[in-house]
Amino acid sequence: xxxxxxxxMKFYCDDDRCIxxxxxxxxxxxxxxxxxxxxxxxxxxxxxxIEGKEVSTSVACMHCTDAPCEQVCPVDCFYxxxxxxxxxxxxxxxxxxxxxxxxxxGAPQFPRDGAFGTKGAMDKCTMCAxxxxxxNSIEERELYGxxxxxxxxxxxxxxxxxxxxLLVGDAQEVSKIYRARIAAKGKGVQxxxxxxxxxxxx
Amino acid sequence: MKKYILLLLGSFLLASVAYAxxxxxxxxxxxxxILAYGKEGSLKLGSxxxxxxxxxxxxxxxxxxxxxxxxFLLHYLVIGPKVFSHDGKKIYAFNIFHRIVHQIAAIxxxxxxxxxxxxxxxxxxxxxxxxxxxxxxxxxxxxTFAIVVIPMFLMWLKNMLPTFDDIKWMMIVGGYLxxxxxxxxxxxxxxxxxxxxxxxxxxxxxxxxxGAIMYFMDFNIPMINEVTGxxxxxxxxxxxxxxxxxxxxxxxxxxxxxxxxxFAIKGAIHSIITGYKxxxxxxxxxSSWYKKLKKEGKV
Numbered sequence: 001x002x003x004x005x006x007x008x009m010k011f012y013c014d015d016d017r018c019i020x021x022x023x024x025x026x027x028x029x030x031x032x033x034x035x036x037x038x039x040x041x042x043x044x045x046x047x048x049x050i051e052g053k054e055v056s057t058s059v060a061c062m063h064c065t066d067a068p069c070e071q072v073c074p075v076d077c078f079y080x081x082x083x084x085x086x087x088x089x090x091x092x093x094x095x096x097x098x099x100x101x102x103x104x105x106g107a108p109q110f111p112r113d114g115a116f117g118t119k120g121a122m123d124k125c126t127m128c129a130x131x132x133x134x135x136n137s138i139e140e141r142e143l144y145g146x147x148x149x150x151x152x153x154x155x156x157x158x159x160x161x162x163x164x165x166l167l168v169g170d171a172q173e174v175s176k177i178y179r180a181r182i183a184a185k186g187k188g189v190q191x192x193x194x195x196x197x198x199x200x201x202x
Numbered sequence: 203m204k205k206y207i208l209l210l211l212g213s214f215l216l217a218s219v220a221y222a223x224x225x226x227x228x229x230x231x232x233x234x235x236i237l238a239y240g241k242e243g244s245l246k247l248g249s250x251x252x253x254x255x256x257x258x259x260x261x262x263x264x265x266x267x268x269x270x271x272x273x274f275l276l277h278y279l280v281i282g283p284k285v286f287s288h289d290g291k292k293i294y295a296f297n298i299f300h301r302i303v304h305q306i307a308a309i310x311x312x313x314x315x316x317x318x319x320x321x322x323x324x325x326x327x328x329x330x331x332x333x334x335x336x337x338x339x340x341x342x343x344x345x346t347f348a349i350v351v352i353p354m355f356l357m358w359l360k361n362m363l364p365t366f367d368d369i370k371w372m373m374i375v376g377g378y379l380x381x382x383x384x385x386x387x388x389x390x391x392x393x394x395x396x397x398x399x400x401x402x403x404x405x406x407x408x409x410x411x412x413g414a415i416m417y418f419m420d421f422n423i424p425m426i427n428e429v430t431g432x433x434x435x436x437x438x439x440x441x442x443x444x445x446x447x448x449x450x451x452x453x454x455x456x457x458x459x460x461x462x463x464x465f466a467i468k469g470a471i472h473s474i475i476t477g478y479k480x481x482x483x484x485x486x487x488x489s490s491w492y493k494k495l496k497k498e499g500k501v
Contacts, residue, residue, distance in 0.1 A: 044233045059236065068248075071256035074321055075329025092329035094337050096321065097419055101439045102252040104239040106232045110419070118338065119419065198239065 007170040008084040009127060011158075012178065013058045015194055016185075017165035020045060020056035024157035024166055028060070028125070031156040032145025038109050040125040041157050046194070055194070058157065058166050060125035061086065061107040062199035069099035069108060084171075085127045090143050095119035104198045127168065128155035171200070226434035227420050235435045247432075247439035259446045263322045266454050274461040281381055285468045286486070292478035293501060295390070300357060303350045304474055307402070310347035313339055315456055318449065341417055348410050355403040361390045362400065367490050368393035377487075378466065385489035392488065394462070398455045405448045412441035412448075 020043055028034070028041045041060035047053040063086045070078035070086060077092035078099075088099075099122060100108040113120035130147030133140035140147060148155055158168040167174050227235065239248045296304070317340040324333045370387040376394055377386040386392065391399065415426075416438060427433065432440060463471040467487070473479040481501065485492045495501045 039228065042228070042232065044236070046233060046237070059232075068252040068256075072252055073325075074260070075324035075327075075333055077329055089329075094321070094324060094329055094334045096324075096337065097416060097438065098255060098442065100227070100419075101435070101442055102248065102255070104236065104248060106227055106235050106435065109228060118341070118417075195236070 009063065009169060010084070010171045010174055010200060011060065011062055011127070012167045012174045012196070013194070014165045014167065014178065014181065015046075015055040015057045016181075017163040018043070018056045018058060019163055019165070021162065023160055023162060024058050027156045027160040031128075031148075034123070034145070035111055038111055038123050040107075040109075040123065057194050058161075059105050059107075059195065060157070061103075061127075062105055062195060063125075063127055064104075064199040065201050068102035068104070072098045072102040074098060079132070081129065085129045085149070087126055087129060087131055087144075088122065088124070089132045090121040090123075093121040095121055097122075105195065128153070224422070225420050226422050231434065235433060238433065238436070245436065245440075247436045247443070251439040251442055254443060254446070260322050262450055263319065263446075263453070266450060266457075267319060270454050270457045271461075274457070274465070277378070278465055281379065283466050283468050284378075284383070284483075284487070286480045286483040288469055288472075288480055291481040291501070293481055293484050293495065294477055295473055295479045295484075296477045298477070299353075301474055301477055303353050303357060306346055306350045307354055308474075310343045310350075311456055313343035314347065315453055317343070318453070341413075344410055344413055347406065351403055351406050351410065355407075358391070358399060362396050364393075364396065365389060365490075368396060383486050385485065385492075386487050388488045388490060389494075390488060390491045394458070398459050401448075401451050401455050405452050408448050409445060409452065412445040415441040416445065 022043050025039060025041045025043055029039065032040070034040060041058060043056055043058050045054060045056045047055065063084055065084070067078065067080060067086045069088075070080060073088075074096060075092050075094055077089045078086060079088070080086050095110055095113070095118065097108075097110065097119060100106065100110070107124045108122045109124065110119035110122055112118070126144050126147075128146055128148035130136070130140045130150065131144040133143065135150045136147050146156070148159075153159065155168050158166045167177060224230070238244055240246055317336040320327055320333060320336040321340065327333050327336075367387040367389055371393040374380075374386070376388075376392055377384060419438065420434070422434075427437065430437060430440070463474070467483065469480075470483065479488075484495075492501070
């Protein structure tokens, strides 16, 4: 990541490289010790079975610009860091589900709580940046998982991606890598990757 | 035990499939949901919900919360309440069954409305444990309301069908804009009460249904999706929108109902407690019913 004051963290999955191995999803679940039934990151395949058009890509919370989840939350439990990472406070969340309705990616998930099966506090990808609790405290880890960003590490999913399809980091750095890949291949058009415009605007 | 009551309430289907089925939101359907979001030619419920929820819903609820009681305060100060003699004869209007059903619905509403407001203005209350508890109470009160909504719908249905009196009643706004006690055209229930009845029962059923959909969230009842033509996630979005819009009307009419029973017609609330209405009150405010009772020799 560059030492740019305007650093804006974004996810990008290169669907030319994604091989549908699901490693990111497993790594994420293991790193954050997620309960069963919660999958913060998921690999999806588009146009399945259509020759030449079938692509796989990895989706999680995209940490959108003007995040819709943040806009609809009735208890204002979301906060957006200066670097664009969208986080939320599980102690404030009431599990109403509105963020899920607003999300274009189906990212927010709700563990079932107690005998009534009520929705517990929402869980989603934190871009490995934890939550509002003290950084790297036991409480933060239990509620949100690892805070790798605070330790200067790359988020788990991108760190282990075997084909380096999944990239995360400052938006400019990510596009630089993306452009270099297109150039190296010598073919293809530089179209916005899947989900990019939905998450980050045109 | 509580769970058993829940199941009894027709939520049986919802509850059982909620756990058994493959997720309709995060499973295979997720790809379709993502692709459908904001798609040309679709209802664009995702962005519609986001726009309405972030800009309008809370503001409209606040306007109702402040506006409706303000109008009534003004009415009380300018026109004042209707006072009828409580020493005269009484007319039996509500039997024990009516009253019990009404009281269960009343208690449910006394819980449902404030807890709903607390959730709507959740950020003002700081969210967390307190608002979560209000959310659970909102769900529990739904159960008691769901028990009585159908009996209530049926027990008053015959009296609630529209009549010509209703048009006349609406033309003079039930006589509430005048201080003079003139017979008001209305049967056992006036047009205002009828409007409230239809919104409380049919609207109430919409609230129960949309609320239950949001509560159980990830269930799989293909019939609902086929009938509505909506995917599960869009069904949730539509439910959230409907729940708020029908909620506006129900809350506004609920405030009106309380104002009428407690303030605007002095002591009117006693009729649903004892079952008896004051003869003078019936003579003026339900003149058609009074005439009918007189003809039948019941007064």
